[in-house]
Amino acid sequence: MTVTIYDVAREAGVSMATVSRVVNNNPNVKPQTRKKVFEAIERLGYRPNAVARGLASKKTTTVGVVIPDISNNNYAEVARGIEDIATMYHYNIILCNADKKKEKEIRVINTLLEKQVDGLLFMGGTVTEEHMEAFRTSSVPVVLCATSDENNAMPGVDIDHEKAAFDAVSVLIANGHQKIGMISGTLEDPANGFARYNGYKKALEKAGIPFREDYVRVGNYRYESGMEAMNYFLSLEDRPTAIFAATDEMAIGAIHKIQDQGLRVPEDISVMGVDNSRMASMVRPKLSTAAQPMYDIGAVSMRLLTKLMNKENVEQVKYVLSHEIINRQSVAHQA
Known part of the structure; x- marks a missing residue:
């Protein structure tokens, strides 16, 4: 049977409110009580119900990421930048592959929004009016990552x-x-x-x-x-x-x-x-x-999204990062 917060409270000899405060890292819990609760959690194998917590707080601490091709090394590097910043700010990511196909992209966007993600990062191809309609009707912030819309209306991070x-x-x-x-x-x-x-x-x-x-x-x-x-x-x-x-x-x-x-x-x-x-x-x-700078594009995109999700003061919502010419061995002077 699923272990509940009630079981943990009974095992630790505290109230359910106290268990909730411990699970949510509330500082107003005595160290001795916190230790008792964590010991009860470990003994019972309790896992907090993320869905229930999300319903109560109206936040799921989850970000949806739409990626064009999960097998492409470049997008993998962007995803690494996203993941590292997401972890730093205590967000989890749901990564969805969309193959740069419009119908699949729209479907994935809507699915992620239905999952009550707190924000959305979109990497894709052409941002069409159908994409924009999905973004406009979103109740959570959306940031374009390594792509841009034709009218530069959306927050985003890319190169020139x-x-x-x-x-x-x-x-x-x-x-x-x-x-x-x-x-x-x-x-x-x-x-x-x-x-x-x-x-x-x-x-x-x-x-x-x-x-x-x-x-x-x-x-x-x-x-x-x-x-x-x-x-x-x-x-x-x-x-x-x-x-x-x-x-x-x-x-x-x-x-x-x-x-x-x-x-x-x-x-x-x-x-x-x-x-x-x-x-x-x-x-x-x-x-x-x-x-x-693929990693940086991912990292800056995620940081921008965290600011928008937390309603921080954001002076800039469009970032154009610098590219660099790397001269190796495949170009020779033409006589």
């Missing part, structure tokens, strides 16, 4: 994806490359897709390099799509001398396809990525990339 792409492509241009192909994410994705595509175009424009439609292929952020796009570029009569990929995973796919065809990176074709995932330093040659 357009500037990160611009800086990455500028490295290729500074190394003398004029024929630069891009493996883009879907252009419906405002951050990893369209913003990085825009940054690529603006870097070319600033350098006076004509934009070529045939030098852009759209991938799905995955390794296989990087290989497929690179296979296309290698088939061109006037092929690129450098490739900018919107994610490291696609960049690594491109490197392997180049090597499969008996060519060398960076001697024959240079490759630049974005993210600075763990795989970027494992691949050979090591991948040059624009690094996102």
Whole structure:
């Protein structure tokens, strides 16, 4: 049978109110009484009913986190940042994988809100009007994490994806490359897709390099799509001398396809990525990339959410963290 607070009170010889105060870390309990209650809890194997406590306090000390791809190392790093700050502020997290599919994202958001979470962190793709409607009807704070809405109406933490792409492509241009192909994410994705595509175009424009439609292929952020796009570029009569990929995973796919065809990176074709995932330093040659501070994005997002949940004074609800260009071995000077 389930052990109740009444059983603990009887075992310890105290009132149920005293047991409640001990469980909730109320300081107004004598050390000797606190010791008796904890000993009774241990003997009986009592576990406080989180649902009942949530109903009484109107708080569950639980945060819902919507993540696009739980198998992606980058999002795992964001989740680590979230978890560490959540633990520091005594919150538990419920992590839900949504595969960057709108219908699943909406369903997961609503499910988490129905679970009476105290707040919600959303990592996803395109923030549509349907997403915004779910956020607007939420009775708890919502913070966007590593993504942003089109009108910047929601609290959120991210990097400047357009500037990160611009800086990455500028490295290729500074190394003398004029024929630069891009493996883009879907252009419906405002951050990893369209913003990085825009940054690529603006870097070319600033350098006076004509934009070529045939030098852009759209991938799905995955390794296989990087290989497929690179296979296309290698088939061109006037092929690129450098490739900018919107994610490291696609960049690594491109490197392997180049090597499969008996060519060398960076001697024959240079490759630049974005993210600075763990795989970027494992691949050979090591991948040059624009690094996102993934852990910091998660940590800052969670800290912002704790402030909003606790109705603290918040002067800033939009944070754009700095990216960094990491020069490794995959980019060479074009003679």
